[in-house]
Amino acid sequence: MSEARRLTSQGLERKTQLIDAAAELFAERGYDETRIVDIVERAGVAKGLFYWYFDTKAALFRDLVEENRLRLRRAQGAAIDPTAEPLQRIHQGAKASVAYMSSHAHFFSLIEVENIDKQFTDVLRQGTEVHANDVCALVAAGIAEGTIRDEDPLLLAYGVVGAVGYYGHFHRTGRVAMEPDELAAFVGRFVVCSLAADEEIARRVLSS
């Protein structure tokens, strides 16, 4: 499927089937440990069909990553109140991120690892960058109005992105056993405390 192929509705369904099967398997055993045969077997189709829909295994993986990135960002956007103050919005975004990641654990357990394979460094980092930049803008605004500690905004932004990421990871790997909502709330608090310029502000944001 080098060039964009026109797919019939049946074809689209099949493609989705394959993507889903692959996503599951990647999550279960990792990218390298998943063979094309495994994917098509799970999807219940012949090996050759894989190549009707995808150029290579790597291409499918990239598809998968980009698709999910988009969804995460949408989820974040939807959770943020554009009229709220910066720290508040970061808080909302962090909670939404954790929640989303928890409910798509199978995917993020795969993605979280930026270094999974050198050949994917680009796609994988890109997602982190976008997220960090989004947060960075808010951090800068917060610093400007005095609600966020006066440090390098990008540096703080990475702290947020990192916290969301690693708490997600510890949760997925069963080392932090709690409900997604509870975890999301905790991470929200964690993030706010690490950024807030003073107790007052932190308390205000967290109690709103």
Place this chain on the structure above:
Amino acid sequence: MSEARRLTSQGLERKTQLIDAAAELFAERGYDETRIVDIVERAGVAKGLFYWYFDTKAALFRDLVEENRLRLRRAQGAAIDPTAEPLQRIHQGAKASVAYMSSHAHFFSLIEVENIDKQFTDVLRQGTEVHANDVCALVAAGIAEGTIRDEDPLLLAYGVVGAVGYYGHFHRTGRVAMEPDELAAFVGRFVVCSLAADEEIARRVLSS
């Protein structure tokens, strides 16, 4: 080399040569992308010799991991003042960790990825666990004496471990361009702020 082998001094040198070559390559291209041939080639010896010194590629990797874990922990221990208060000690440990990781970047770029391969989950997680438990004890003590926010101590400990790890990662991957010391100081502040029960305490710890 199934059983522990007594090595002559020359033999030990050879072994070290191989370990070093492997460490470099693993860091450069990752575990999977590093072939045994690459390792022996870089070490300048014949392929067969690898198996005189190591059982398998995986065994070498485990060796490498454990060895470095130990060193990191030693560096942390050395940096911590046993008479200081808990939050202070966490602060010292975090700074030392970041500093150590920065100066051993090539190794940690490999290690940071807990999911690099299912077969290594155990060794890789173990290091995190040890670190988290160390921190957890301090957090619990801090909570008990009121200097650390009253949350699940293990959860907070993971926050510290995560921050140290992620900032190390962002630094290694060139997205946070600053001197190791500077970064270490920043992460120290980040960690303290996210844990401190109130501003007062944070300020005190950071100014000491």
Place this chain on the structure above:
Amino acid sequence: MSEARRLTSQGLERKTQLIDAAAELFAERGYDETRIVDIVERAGVAKGLFYWYFDTKAALFRDLVEENRLRLRRAQGAAIDPTAEPLQRIHQGAKASVAYMSSHAHFFSLIEVENIDKQFTDVLRQGTEVHANDVCALVAAGIAEGTIRDEDPLLLAYGVVGAVGYYGHFHRTGRVAMEPDELAAFVGRFVVCSLAADEEIARRVLSS
């Protein structure tokens, strides 16, 4: 299309489209390197359609070969003056062959390779055989009347067929850069010189 199919005029057009596309591609990249997909793509139709018009890729190739053989032979026949003496007719035939091959280079670049594939040895050789036999009869006649050197007639005939083929090849592959007509004339001379019983005869035939 196992059995001969009655084709509507539109169908015939489609079929021709496919044949043409195939001929081009075979010439450009060779038989093996041409995929069915390439053919239908160039013809602008769907893959499945190929098999409505042809049984297999090999069948199309055979069709193509036989069709063009026939045309070459017709061209040769048309160029030969039946009343002329044998060597003269060989001369005319050789010139016509070279000229025809030059103007159908794309096709002959494919055909010339008798060993292109074991499965086609039969069709491919057959053309050579027919040509060789045609020439052989003339050579025999020439020998009988003393205008052609007294050697095994078939052997000499192969010399003619070979020369025509090889010069065509060198011309197609750009190593003999000259106009088709000029080349044809040269090959005509070459052939006559290699067959003629003596200078006298050669001069006579070539000056006629």
Place this chain on the structure above:
Amino acid sequence: MSEARRLTSQGLERKTQLIDAAAELFAERGYDETRIVDIVERAGVAKGLFYWYFDTKAALFRDLVEENRLRLRRAQGAAIDPTAEPLQRIHQGAKASVAYMSSHAHFFSLIEVENIDKQFTDVLRQGTEVHANDVCALVAAGIAEGTIRDEDPLLLAYGVVGAVGYYGHFHRTGRVAMEPDELAAFVGRFVVCSLAADEEIARRVLSS
């Protein structure tokens, strides 16, 4: 075997074994129809070993071609009397070539086809070019001294190369059933007749 590998005598033997097996198979069924498995099977070694000695199947083929080219040229050189006149030397070379090709039929049946595969066009043509240039120089000399017909020397040279090649081909494919020596003599005569400036010269060269 990307870089030149140091081979033990045993290794060299193995490599030769593989080359020989490949040469046989290529000749029997052609390049494409010969699988790596077939080669190693015939050599009686494991599949992986092939790649210890060769980078790819194509690389082995190129090796094979170049090696044999060299040998053919050596055989030609050895047969030519450097003090003889040009046409005489062409005559000697042509006979030697046909003889050599006959006794290495298995190889030349493979090689003769310049277009066997687009990827080999370069190596394959190169051999023809070298041969053609060798002959061309002699033809030019012959023209200069008036013993060879006054035509484009390169064009005539291709005629010689072509004749040697296609008579070899017809012989290999069983369409010209005669002893190699006999064939060589015939082709020698054919070539001389097609080049000689006049009967006199042809007769002189052929009777010497």
Place this chain on the structure above:
DNA sequence: AATGAATGAGGATTCATTCAT
């Protein structure tokens, strides 16, 4: 200790051909 050689179980990908609609 050290080397070059040998093994063989994979795994990705290609492509002619067939099928359902």
Place this chain on the structure above:
DNA sequence: AATGAATGAATCCTCATTCAT
């Protein structure tokens, strides 16, 4: 007639590991 989808056999190549010297 025409299309997109589906099949699966076939083949190259990789690489950890083992072996004989």
